[in-house]
Amino acid sequence: MVRVEHLSYNFGSQWALKDVSFSLAKGGFLFLTGHSGAGKTTLLRVLYGALPLIRGRAVVAGFDLGRLKRRQVPDLRRRVGVVFQDFKILPERSVFENVALALEVRGMGRPLLERRVRAIIRALGLENKSYEPCERLSGGEQQRVAIARSMVVNPELILADEPTGNLDADLAWHLMDIFKQFHTYGTSVIMATHNKTLIDLVPEAEVLHLSQGMTVDGQKAAEAVGS
Amino acid sequence: MSAQLPRLLLRGVRDLGLHPWAQVFTLTAVTMVSLLAGLFMLLLYNVDQELLRNRGQLQVQVFWAPGTDMDAVRAQWTGLKDTPGLKDLRLFTPDQALEDLAGALGEIGDFSWLKGGNPLPASALVSLSLPKGEDPRAWTRDRIAALKALPGVDKVHYNPLQMELARGWMDLSKTVVWPVIGFLGLVVALVVGNTMKLNLVSRRDEVEILYLVGAKPWFIRCPLLAGGAVQGLAGGLLSLILLKVVQEAVKNSLNFPPLFLRVDFLPLEQAGLLLGSVALVAVLSSWVAVRG
Numbered sequence: 001m002v003r004v005e006h007l008s009y010n011f012g013s014q015w016a017l018k019d020v021s022f023s024l025a026k027g028g029f030l031f032l033t034g035h036s037g038a039g040k041t042t043l044l045r046v047l048y049g050a051l052p053l054i055r056g057r058a059v060v061a062g063f064d065l066g067r068l069k070r071r072q073v074p075d076l077r078r079r080v081g082v083v084f085q086d087f088k089i090l091p092e093r094s095v096f097e098n099v100a101l102a103l104e105v106r107g108m109g110r111p112l113l114e115r116r117v118r119a120i121i122r123a124l125g126l127e128n129k130s131y132e133p134c135e136r137l138s139g140g141e142q143q144r145v146a147i148a149r150s151m152v153v154n155p156e157l158i159l160a161d162e163p164t165g166n167l168d169a170d171l172a173w174h175l176m177d178i179f180k181q182f183h184t185y186g187t188s189v190i191m192a193t194h195n196k197t198l199i200d201l202v203p204e205a206e207v208l209h210l211s212q213g214m215t216v217d218g219q220k221a222a223e224a225v226g227s
Numbered sequence: 228m229s230a231q232l233p234r235l236l237l238r239g240v241r242d243l244g245l246h247p248w249a250q251v252f253t254l255t256a257v258t259m260v261s262l263l264a265g266l267f268m269l270l271l272y273n274v275d276q277e278l279l280r281n282r283g284q285l286q287v288q289v290f291w292a293p294g295t296d297m298d299a300v301r302a303q304w305t306g307l308k309d310t311p312g313l314k315d316l317r318l319f320t321p322d323q324a325l326e327d328l329a330g331a332l333g334e335i336g337d338f339s340w341l342k343g344g345n346p347l348p349a350s351a352l353v354s355l356s357l358p359k360g361e362d363p364r365a366w367t368r369d370r371i372a373a374l375k376a377l378p379g380v381d382k383v384h385y386n387p388l389q390m391e392l393a394r395g396w397m398d399l400s401k402t403v404v405w406p407v408i409g410f411l412g413l414v415v416a417l418v419v420g421n422t423m424k425l426n427l428v429s430r431r432d433e434v435e436i437l438y439l440v441g442a443k444p445w446f447i448r449c450p451l452l453a454g455g456a457v458q459g460l461a462g463g464l465l466s467l468i469l470l471k472v473v474q475e476a477v478k479n480s481l482n483f484p485p486l487f488l489r490v491d492f493l494p495l496e497q498a499g500l501l502l503g504s505v506a507l508v509a510v511l512s513s514w515v516a517v518r519g
Contacts, residue, residue: 048439071443078441087434092245105442107231147439 001026001188002047007056009042009213012035017041017213020056024190024206025158031184031199032192034210040192044159047190061156078106081150081187085140085162089149093137095126096140098134099148106153120152124178140171147175153183156184160191164198164224165219176201239453249429250458256422257462258469260415261505265470267411268497271404273490284314285355285367287374288384293321293348295379297412300329303377307351312370315354321345348381419462420512423455427516432487434517448517452510459509463502 002024010016017039024030032040035058045051047060048069058065063080068076089098096117103113112144121127124144134142150158158181164172183189183202193199199207209216243250291300297320319327324347331336355362355370367387374383427434430451437447445462474492481488491500 073441074438074441076441077439082439088432088439090433090436100439102440105437105440105446153441 001061002030002190003026003057003059004043004047005026005045005057007046007053007058008045009039009051009054011168017046018212019198020143020210020215022208022215023208024188026187026188027183027186027206029191029202031202031205033194033207034216035194037212038210039213040210041161042193042213043194044082044161044190044193048159049076072134074105075196078153079155079156081149083143083158083163084085084144084159085165087139089134089142089145092133094131094133095121095137095145095148096130098145099115102149116152120148124148125137140167140174143167143171143175144178149176151187155187156192157188162191162192162194164193164195169197172198173201188197231440231446235446235449236453238369239450240457241448242257243454243457246429253422253425253458254465257458257505257509258465259417260418261466261501262331262469264411264415265493266467266473267407267503269470269490269493270498271408272493276394276491277488285357285370285385287353287355287371289347289351289353289374289380290382290384291378291379292381293346295349297349298307299379303379304351307353310353310355310370312355312358312371313353315352317352319350319352321347321349324348324350368468376434404433412504412508416508416512419459419505419508420515423458423509423512424516429453448514451517452513455509455513456506460502462509463505466505467498467502 004023004082005021007017007020008015013103015081020043022030034040034042042051046053046058046065046216047173049065053065054066060076063072063076065076087219092098092100099117099121100113103116108116118127118130121130126141126148128142129137134145143166158179159204163179164175167175170196179191180202191198199205304316305317307313310316322345325338325341325345328347345503353374357366367385371383371385374380469491473492478490481490492498
């Protein structure tokens with residue numbers, strides 16, 4: 001599903017990623033860990049085409065990012081769902097409208113679109129808030145809307161950047177349950193987090209620890225995450 | 228794409244309600260700039276109309292030499308009726324000229340003692356209109372030369388200022404008015420364009436999210452262009468309404484002696500031109516803004 005080889009990325013003279021390599025099989029779960037500024041977000045941004053691939057090689061959902069043209073970026077993003085710490089939803093629009101957006105851009109017909117949006121909203125326990133503007137929802141509910149929007153298209157891969165970072169522990173656990181559920185259905189997940197408790201919730205997941213843009217070997221990673 | 232197009236355009240119109248204050252400010256800016264352009268057009272139109280009433284007219288007085296045979300003069304008068312561009316022709320025999328002079332002088336104009344020895348010549352007052360596309364100076368020169376060449380004609384009087392005024396207006400149109408219109412159009416485009424761009428800044432998050440979920444550029448641009456077109460049309464329409472209000476207010480403010488100037492509203496085609504131009508500029512500006 002994802003193969004990254006010797007990936008490096010710099011902002012001016014500052015290296016954000018240095019020689020990062022890893023792979024994730026279809027249906028796999030990978031945690032990206034590391035302190036703030038370690039390069040987790042930069043790596044995710046490269047993977048969903050928000051930053052260009054400068055050095056190294058990366059293949060995501062069949063797209064070779066080194067050869068990806070600008071006009072092909074929407075095609076990549078239609079195969080990959082992205083969830084952010086700050087939700088990135090449209091606050092003045094309703095839950096339904098936010099979730100439907102992901103299907104509308106694909107030109108899906110209205111009847112099918114409505115069925116799928118209602119189904120995902122129900123699955124995430126938001127059916128009573130379908131027509132409420134998102135700005136009136138709690139943080140946990142807004143994050144569920146963001147997850148629903150990324151999942152409604154049945155993506156092959158979900159990239160989640162600290163999705164529980166703004167939520168309290170109970171909500172974080174609940175959201176992890178949702179991610180695990182989708183993972184069970186075969187969706188691959190790459191999640192950036194520095195919360196060890198969340199990592200423990202998915203024992204089968206792989207962990208890639210980043211420090212100053214570089215991958216850290218397993219033992220040091222375990223120590224770093226533990227700390 | 229074509230199946231989605233009407234829905235996207237409709238969404239663009241509907242989305243205007245999502246950021247009402249930003250839209251109000253944009254609309255106000257577009258309306259004010261369009262009004263400025265409209266006021267200039269109104270001024271130009273009325274000045275042009277006023278000059279049209281006077282310009283392009285050549286009034287020539289033709290005097291035949293005293294004692295010229297009146298039959299020959301009458302034959303020439305018949306020929307004068309076929310002069311190209313003739314608007315009016317008033318003919319005076321020496322007796323009619325004397326009578327006209329006496330009438331004009333009133334009580335003191337008793338010239339009965341001149342009967343039989345009238346010193347006035349036969350004359351004609353020829354009013355000509357400048358045919359479209361003719362150069363006023365060359366045309367005037369040719370007309371005067373043709374009248375002077377008539378047998379028995381002694382003098383030809385005319386006011387060269389009339390033609391100079393027409394020529395001056397044509398020169399002014401070429402050198403000043405059109406560049407000013409072009410400049411004003413550029414200002415409208417820049418103001419409307421930048422206002423549209425600022426309006427899009429308020430929707431930056433929305434655009435970013437649409438890109439994140441895999442929207443293609445046309446999916447994002449169509450509603451924004453539709454919104455821009457509506458803003459342009461609404462702004463143009465509002466500016467026309469305000470222009471009408473201004474015109475009604477000043478309509479008769481210069482309509483007094485000796486000016487007798489009436490301020491008329493723009494003709495339909497010019498009003499349509501203003502409306503269409505503003506809408507077009509708004510769409511083009513939105514296009515440039517969303518391309519960024």
